[in-house]
Amino acid sequence: MLKKEKSGGFDESSNNWARVCDSCHSATCTVYCRADSAYLCAGCDSRIHAASLMASRHERVWVCEACERAPAAFLCKADAASLCASCDADIHSANPLARRHHRVPIMPIPGTLYGPPAVHTISGGSMMIGGTTGEGTEDDGFLSLTQDADDTTIDEEDENEAASWLLLNPPVKNNNKNNINNNNNNQNNNYGMLFGGEVVDDYLDLAEYGGDSQFNDQYRVNHQQQHYSVPQKSYVEDSVVPVQNGQRKSLILYHQPQQQQSHHLNFQLGMEYDNSNTGYGYPASLSHSVSISSMDVSVVPESALSETSNSHPRPQKGTIDLFSGPPIQIPPQLTPMDREARVLRYREKKKNRKFEKTIRYASRKAYAETRPRIKGRFAKRTDVEAEVDQMFSTQLMTDSSYGIVPSF
């Protein structure tokens, strides 16, 4: 996928590709200061931009975590990485799976990175919380919370988080047979609705669409539980949005008045549930009593998701704002250590991606292996074959009377 990777440029053991700080010329740069047009390491950035009020106002952005040579332009939520435009294009144009990754434009780092937390409000009511002590920081760093953040801030954080989760575009459990039995049609529907005129409210989904489902970091799950502290049961059984989610309700209704909020919720949980299996087919309602904390969300290869998840081509950069309705999830402000950890985790995750096929039903597998084929394709059973099969089944039944259980 990445030519740079193939060339070995991202060898974890070496940092030869990383740009060095324009100030000290020794450390690896971590931020790019637009005002100074300079790449700076954490230390120099702290020193320079803490020197004066004016300097502290310089807009800076993180350096791309992939190439480490250009200012990050987008935050990929699926990869949990800040990427420059070039790397973003490379990585996310590589395949349909990558194209589905949900990216948001990188916002400039406000104030000083290492000072007290600063809360910034942007249009649409989304919050950005700058600065962190590292304590209570989100593992993946999308949301940085300090321990001493007040309840209001946390609530707003929850709201953003909830919106991010809940506004996913649910793959429509379409009862229309014509659509379901035709993958191509489904794909067309999914892609086409991006700019299709008639599906007006769907575009909102696209903004927050299922890229989050690929967050198979354990952190993500833990985070959800930790923040909401709502028993899973309450989500699942009656589809009643927890009291705590009153804000969520308003958010959902804001975007999709005709959609049931429980639908979003079930979808969300369904995604997680399916992640532990194949990622295929999202349950229309989650009747399974699944405990999120017990789910191994990292088991299923991402590739499995590629088949049914809603997908959309990456919108033009200029359209991002148009199509990403509020709330926009703002990249957090991280300490250099957090950032380094993120980079390592990002690379590790890329390295460890699994694409093995997961068998959910051994019985189906066994049956498929015994079925007649024509050029590899399943073929209709002839009457004779059916008869033989019947006899075989009968034989098995007879055998079972002797205690031999057919095992699939």
Add this chain to the structure above:
DNA sequence: ATACGCGCAAAAACCACAAGAGTTT
């Protein structure tokens, strides 16, 4: 430097039907 063809590898598509899941009675 660019265009083209070739070989290889990986991914996608195709098929039928039992099993599973959901809905209705």
Add this chain to the structure above:
DNA sequence: GAAAACTCTTGTGGTTTTTGCGCGT
């Protein structure tokens, strides 16, 4: 509320086809 009957959807594997990439000319 539980059970049965019914309908609809999903998952399964071997082969072929398609797609993408690297390489040489």
